[in-house]
Amino acid sequence: MQSVELGEMNRLIDDFEYVLRQVPDSRREMHRRVGAAMLAEVRRQIDLSGLNDARGRIKGYQDYFVGSLGGYAAVRAIRGRGPHGYSDSPGALTNYLENGHRIRPPSGLMKRRRRGRAKKAYVDGYHFYEAARQTAEGIALDEAYRYAEELTRMLEG
Numbered sequence: 001m002q003s004v005e006l007g008e009m010n011r012l013i014d015d016f017e018y019v020l021r022q023v024p025d026s027r028r029e030m031h032r033r034v035g036a037a038m039l040a041e042v043r044r045q046i047d048l049s050g051l052n053d054a055r056g057r058i059k060g061y062q063d064y065f066v067g068s069l070g071g072y073a074a075v076r077a078i079r080g081r082g083p084h085g086y087s088d089s090p091g092a093l094t095n096y097l098e099n100g101h102r103i104r105p106p107s108g109l110m111k112r113r114r115r116g117r118a119k120k121a122y123v124d125g126y127h128f129y130e131a132a133r134q135t136a137e138g139i140a141l142d143e144a145y146r147y148a149e150e151l152t153r154m155l156e157g
Contacts, residue, residue, distance in 0.1 A: 019154045026154075028070030030147040035064030035073035037139045038132065042075050045128040051097060058097060061090035075132075100125035 043059045053059055064075045077091040088096075103118045 015155050019151060022154060023151070024070055026147065026150055028066060030143055030150075031066045031070055031073040032064075033146075034140050034143045035066055035075065037143070038073065038075045038136050039064040041135055041139065042128060042132045045131040046126075049126040049128040049131065051126045051128065058094065061094055075129075096123075098125050098127060098129050 039062060042062050046053055046059050046062075051058065061077050062075060063078050064073055066073050077089070077094040079089070079091070081087075081089060100123050102122050103120070105118075105121075106114075
């Protein structure tokens with residue numbers, strides 16, 4: 001009589017269940033590594049962009065965040081007013097530097113008219129996030145391959 005051995009199948013199902021229990025924590029860890037690597041890249045691009053950040057203020061405003069369920073990682077400016085007491089938030093300052101901003105023209109209400117110093121109507125942005133975005137895909141793919149290898153080791157072991 002023909003028979004089917006289910007012992008190997010049950011072992012495989014147990015292995016899959018073990019991996020599925022471990023996946024959320026390992027996925028969160030993978031996104032934490034991606035976020036840390038992308039943050040380092042953004043900070044490197046701030047240095048390469050030509051922005052004078054000798055004291056590291058703008059680099060210090062950037063941080064990485066992992067989603068509450070561990071499903072994504074993002075690098076963005078910290079929330080709040082920032083530690084240096086500026087009226088603009090770190091997010092607003094980062095946005096001004098990344099994308100540029102308009103220069104306020106003279107009001108025309110001065111007693112004595114003086115020639116304006118501004119030679120153009122806006123300040124160019126430094127685009128350090130845009131530069132970091134070009135390498136972010138490679139960083140994420142490297143970490144995804146490492147994550148796949150970890151899952152394979154969990155299934156094997």
